[in-house]
Amino acid sequence: MKFCSLCGAGVRFEIPTGDNRPRYLCSSCDTIHYQNPNIIAGCLPVYQDQILLCKRAIEPRHGLWTLPAGFMENGETTREAAIRETREEACAEVELQQLYTLTSIPHINQVQMIYLARLPSPLFAAGDETLEAGLFSEADIPWDQLAFQTIRNALRFYFADRKQGVFPLHHVDLAPPERRDS
């Protein structure tokens, strides 16, 4: 950030009076431009014993598989965001169930929320940001072709929890890749 988005003057990066961390401060109109984490909302859609995955048509991780998820927009709830992303990426209408994973990813300023969801019928297709959508049984999950650690985690949690028949919220704080065990 170099310019004030309200008045167009230059900004400084310094600690405002009464604050304790540096912010972008307008040199002319004194507006403080805060920057805060974004929410990614999505779901783990289940049809019978299979999971709906999407092969990404966009960067990052073009060509790798993911669960339908994306940036929550202003004016919607986390559940609405998860349903909308599933509609956009997989052309599928899901019935959301409970919040299943909540992951903070502080090195990229994101918080990711994945809901369990029921896909009532095997109706889906590739949306604009998807090369291909498909249903995968546990044995067929492309573990070495998954786009993100959070997606790998959600799928691991799911197959483990399914054996127990209970699906608690998994609350994870994710370290940067170089500091991760797996």
Added chain:
Amino acid sequence: MKFCSLCGAGVRFEIPTGDNRPRYLCSSCDTIHYQNPNIIAGCLPVYQDQILLCKRAIEPRHGLWTLPAGFMENGETTREAAIRETREEACAEVELQQLYTLTSIPHINQVQMIYLARLPSPLFAAGDETLEAGLFSEADIPWDQLAFQTIRNALRFYFADRKQGVFPLHHVDLAPPERRDS
């Protein structure tokens, strides 16, 4: 938003190619300036049978009581944000427990997360944004002097759940005040 924060040129508000909702678009460098919901993180600190509340020294709702909570910052986890806000607003060191309320407030583009927390000893004080901090038993909660509906909800949930001895996650989508039942 009137100016591009990267190059200082004017912005247009229109739907970018391949998108489905209007964004602020730079007329010169073509940067798309997304605007997304913010996360508020905080906790419900419990000491014996009492709850720690803070009387707000800032707007909005100056002079009303709240749980320690505030905007999550870049570079931290939701749990770190809840602990930091409690330290800043109530000068208290809490031991966080489970996520207790998750509330989408789409009309103000916020998602609020309140954790249950243990206050190990009655050590607290008013932080810079707090006029006064205090421990309240259920009978003494200032119900008509609470700052926010989300805080009222969290306290109601807590006292009801405490009678049952179970504290499940409460996932709430909050309508604007004029469309609320209470």
